[in-house]
Amino acid sequence: MPSDDLDDLIKDLEGASPYTTTQKPKGDQRKTPQPEGGKEITEPDQNPKPRIRKVSKMLRDNKNMEKYYEPRAVSIGLLHYGRDKFSLAEGHKLKLAELFITENGVDEFGLHRKIKAKIVRLEQCYAEEDARRVNINDENLAWMFLIDGFALLNYICYASLGKLNDLKKIGMDMEAFSQDLFLLENQIPYEVLDDIMTSAAKGGANMRNLIDRFIDQTVRDIRGSPLTSPSPTSTSTQQQQQPPPAHLLQLLRNRLVGDHDHHKTNEKTKTGKRVGRVNELKSAGIQLKSGTEGSLRDNISFASHWLTAAGTLTLPCLVVNGSTAPKLLNLIAFEMSPDFQNDSQVITSYIFFLHSLIDQPDDVKELRKAHVLINNNDNSVAGRDEEVVRLFKEIGSSDLDSIPEPEAYLRVKEQIQKHCEKKWKTWMTLFAFSAAAIAILVMSFSSRLGAPALN
Template sequence: MGEVTESRKEKRFKKLRDAPKSPIPSSQPKIQKVPIMLRDHKNFDKYYVPRAVAIGPFHHDNPRCKLAQKYKRMLTSKFAEFVGQKDEDLYKKIEEKIKELRECYVKEATEHINDDNLAWMLFLDGCSTLQFIYSLMNEHEEFEIKRDQVAFAQQDLFLLENQIPYQVLELLMSSSDKHEVLKDSIERFVQMHIIVPVEKQSKGQEQEHKVDITENTETKQQEGLTTDTDQKQQPKEPTHLLDLLRKRILGPPKKDVPKKEVGESPKQTFRNVQELSAAGIHFQPSKTNFLGDISFKSHCFAGFLSLPPISVDDSTRPKFMNLIAYEMCPDFQNDYGVTSYIGFLDALIDHADDVKKLRSASVLFNFLGSDEEVTKLFNEIGTDSVPNTAIYLSVKAELEKHYKTKWKTWMSQFCHDHFSSPWTILAFLGVLSALGLSGIQTWYTVHS
């Protein structure tokens, strides 16, 4: 008995000594379920589980997605016809890479599925997804799917547990001369789902974004900013559609922050937009719609906080919640860009009047309903999230500095009280004119 116990103890110590010294995260994580910390959300099924179409292995047997299987076969047939390839040849491309594609998922996702079934699943999901997106983005294409199913399917394509490896899409797209047409459809589809007003999206900006994302590693190498880890961890293509959406929303990566600029996050004493506004801080839309494009400038007693414009509608909550869940995946090395943006916005929005102020500044566009609903939305999304405090460190420091400078607050309050409307300005000018005329009259009286 003692020998058995000793042997067991030795095995435990061997495992302990063989354990890696530190976790090895990756910038291209495996497709996996929503992290355990988020799975107890009261509306989990509503925001993380597909309602119309199941993509990949996690929800393949979901009964409410059964109708979509019929549509998948129809779309796959149309896709083969569109690209001018035999369906068997398209399937073979997936089949030949199935070992590699299996590795795109966590082990528990596919361990119960043999290679043939997994290849067939990815073949159907990949072809139907590409044809769905192409048909949706090209109005001349016949689209024999009901409008409500189309709407739900679009949202389902950006759920963390409903992803297909982008490599599958690339394999299928590269099979014909339609590659660029299909890739352009994907880009336009993702741009359509970026959470900003359509009129604020710039075509030139979109093109700039594409270049910056796909050539990020090469650019950083030229600027001498990459390390060996960067070169290993920076993939040229996205992991999946949700990853592509995240890249497009965040915009080009910023250059590394010099170590001397990194410090502890300043203690925040302001509580919301209204308090900042009372301190003379004005809100305005940023020049781009990238979530990371937040800046602050202080001029005399007035400050200007630039925020990327954002539209809020029924799709905003599930998109942000799945993007945050993606950033929380344990094997995904990232800067928590989306989580940090939500944290920043959550720190500004406490009441419906805060939302109203941002709407007036053309920073926020409310298509959800009341301003109170928008307030609840951001407060809920921001709950339990852990942002990267270094991202907006300088912005928060400048905001806090301006907010705590009392004379700026007093001057701002004075201007607000006396010059907030044309009538008060006219009254002030009238008083100045009266004083001026009175002074002139007195001077003439004395010297005449």
């Protein structure tokens, strides 16, 4: 894109500044523009996706948690559009967009017409009550989607290639930008990214591979190392079996959880039993083991060793630090969305499973010793055991006991409970047997003491 054209675009957008609202015409029905032949491009979505929305009040009630849901550096998408705190970042996004357009041979004006033609459907990707506060006409809304999409894809491509240092000249805080990419309230429809990649004259197909690499690296950051990555063939097959994600955050969830699970949770057993804290399990002879391979849904199990009255609880490995906490909490917020269509809230279930194990810093210490929790030598406050306890207690302050859990989690909880009950009964039996044996010995000794002496 020639620099003069970009300057014109900036002037057009600044003419109706993103930080002053552009009123829609009164009574505007948001009719979608029609191409030749009169048929609307945007038709009802046959496979509705979960909408991009504000994090639920239930999760936001704790003021200490709000920082995990609010963008730090940049507004992406509709929900934080126009806020003064992000005015500087708007200029940075335009620079990223210009660089992306130039390097990838994108026809930004043709793309704008395409995006504007289906703007109604794209706006409907947001919860109506959350999008209603933003007054922006179709023209500028289409540009907003495109500029955000260009900036997002440019960052992902450079990050995947290990070339983020090349973007320092733009002036944006890239670390903060990376955190803001996976906030529920900071998403744009994945369809926009797909349209941009399809239209790119240079490297469009490779961009999809770079997104896969970026998501895989993010999964490794969350799960720790080592982590067995799926082969390119298996990843491609898995993606073909899954419907397109609603946004980047859902793509991350799909990769963390594994195969797309359509199963319904048994209504009679959807609420799992609580398990004891780590040191209570340790007292019951249960050892912890880290599972570094597999998904968060499948890589949890319990084995009871009857001969030794011991047990082994295998848990997915997880990094908990200042970088991963916002991602995990926004994944929970996504799973708790009212229109989340999957009954298996895997990430929420696992985090609350960990919450039930953690009460004191020594619980965190045991989880770290077993390599279930990793801080990767993070020196931030979130890396300390006390802060991990605080984080999980804050998470547990939300009353989410009725969440439907994956069968794997329900089964493990039941197995742990049976193991503890079995061990308790075993100890009671041994105690009773020992008490009876001692009583017999005492009676025998007493009877001997009371027996007449032999001449």
